Amino acid sequence: MTTQTLAGVDVELNEEGFLVKPEQWTEGMAVELARKEGIDPLTDRHWQVVRFMRDEYFAKGTGPTVRVLGKTSGVTVKELYELFPKGPAKIAARIAGIPKPKGCI
Template sequence: MTTTTLAGMEIELDDEGFIVDPERWTEAMAADLARHEGIDPLTDRHWQVVRFMRCEYEAKGSGPTVRVLGKTSGVSVKELYQLFPRGPAKIAAKIAGIPKPRGCI
């Protein structure tokens, strides 16, 4: 567990860099989180995925996997990997301030 400053707030991150308390996340933190993952700037296409992750999490309590994202977010699997080369569901979840999606497929 580490503490970092995001958008001027002290935020706790777990060992993998996910925000521990999703309630504390604000959209202003996304750019900092993205930069940390090598994504700069955060484009509208990135935002579409990040906001979708956030909505899914708020509705269902967990973030979708890559397959579900590809089917329902309006961004294809191919483009998802172009936007988030280090793992779309995992990285978008991190930027959206939600826990890492769990799922084998």
Template sequence: MPTVTYAGTAVTVNDEGFFTDPAQWREDMAPLIARQEGITQLTDRHWQVIKFMRHEYEAKGTGPTVRVLGKTSGVSVKELYQLFPHGPAKEAAKIAGIPKPRGCV
């Protein structure tokens, strides 16, 4: 498995760049990952989704789908696509340091 260095820490990722061990993630890594995804600044709304993604992963073992995100995160589907334009569930999961959610292409 490849490794990537974020904020001075080497982490193991899969071929698509998703963390293989979410415990390696730290909040200071999120802005660096976001920049790689083309998101220049993480707003409070981004953080709301990122923290929700991590909470759902810890509780259920997988990240939520876009539909679930839109219904339960407090952020509408329309806004999710504005915040994470390249696929909200997939992009937010990557920034949150969790594996790609089931159902994401």
């Protein structure tokens, strides 16, 4: 666990770089978190995915997997990988300030 300053606020990140308290997240933090992933700027399409991830997390308790994102977010899996080349579910969750999607066992 490390403490970092994002958009002027001290927040805790876990060892994989995910925000520990999703309710602390702000849009300003998303911009800074995205920059660390090499995504700059966040386009409307990025925001669509990031907001969708947050809504799903608060509704269901976990972020969606890539396959579910492709079926429900309005962005195809192909485009998701164009937007978040290093892995849409993981990277978008990090930017959205929610825990790593659990996926499956």
